[in-house]
């Protein structure tokens with residue numbers, strides 16, 4: 424945030440309208456009731472409104488697809504995303520794709536894109552299915568069981584095998600433990616408060632943080648060194664092996680630090696998100712037994728529609744952020760440099776003019792109309808669109824297919840689960856709790 428703008432008492436006058444409550448009150452509501460707050464604001468102020476969030480300056484929310492389009496197709500020099508993610512610096516490091524902007528971002532993104540091309544995903548199908556089968560096979564039967572932690576074990580294991588490419592369980596085990604410890608440290612809300620008060624650069628050097636990050640780093644660097652020398656490097660399909668063979672425009676390979684930062688980025692961006700989306704899919708499906716039944720027919724198009732509808736109705740991120748480096752006109756209004764604009768996934772996905780009966784879980788809508796570039800935005804958009812979107816959708820489909828063909832599922836409690844916050848993601852408040860039974864025909 425430009426501190427000049429943050430401290431400028433007149434800045435609020437030049438911004439779109441928004442609640443008049445104090446910054447701390449707005450922040451508390453944003454943390455505890457994000458959905459209700461967004462809906463209220465849209466009702467009162469329309470498709471463009473301003474919230475004031477602690478340490479974040481001004482967020483101008485955009486809930487109209489035309490405004491979203493302007494941001495996603497706008498000039499990346501004016502719309503910075505990396506700057507807004509600086510809180511992730513201690514864990515992800517300076518080279519992380521999530522933290523870069525402009526030319527540095529584009530050059531790193533170009534190196535990584537080919538590894539995540541839709542076509543590549545088929546190569547991961549077998550591993551994903553195997554990991555899902557092993558985990559689902561351990562689920563307790565006949566008793567209430569929250570699926571989110573189980574999904575997280577699946578997605579972490581999938582990343583370790585397909586992205587890090589560690590095939591040997593003896594090496595995977597310490598890596599799994601070290602990564603889990605580092606991730607847990609970062610996802611504790613008290614640590615978030617510490618981050619906010621100390622500033623990310625000081626946290627990165629703090630001893631208590633390094634105690635959890637350094638063991639994970641050491642194992643990651645070991646893997647990188649070992650893989651560089653692997654005689655079968657050229658034949659390997661995992662993302663690390665592909666990145667080791669990628670070259671910058673000047674012909675140089677990625678450094679060990681770059682590789683470490685991108686592996687941590689893929690892990691952080693890729694496993695919790697997919698696990699929570701899978702938990703939502705299960706939470707919605709068990710309350711719509713007809714749709715769960717239809718999935719069992721094995722129709723791939725319907726499975727795809729179920730995943731898309733889950734990500735529409737229960738997006739795990741409510742918004743994406745871009746910080747303006749220059750004034751920019753959006754929706755007929757000039758917004759000043761220094762503000763954050765926030766294409767609002769949550770509100771765009773609930774527009775009745777785009778999605779009739781927006782609150783209904785109806786996968787069929789995606790069989791009738793394709794997902795629109797600026798109206799279905801769970802993965803953001805433009806040059807910052809989620810690098811792992813194909814990976815995540817593919818993984819969701821493989822895991823759900825394994826699940827519904829093996830187990831019969833019903834809700835542990837028929838009441839729908841509420842949307843609650845887990846750091847920045849929106850998850851089911853009971854973790855997607857179901858009762859599983861072995862399927863009669865399985």
Ligand code: HEM
Pocket residue numbers: 504520521532586688689690692693694696697700739740742743744801802803804805806807808809810811812814815816
């Ligand atoms: C359902 C699961 C997922 C959701 C909902 C999701 C959502 C998102 C969103 C909203 C963004 C920001 C886009 C923007 O600013 O316009 C993003 C960025 C990103 N995601 Fe995902 N993601 C998911 C899974 C994954 C997976 C599996 C990976 C990798 C294995 C991944 C890697 C990334 C990376 C590297 C970025 C940064 C892209 C850039 O800045 O150029 N994500 N994701």
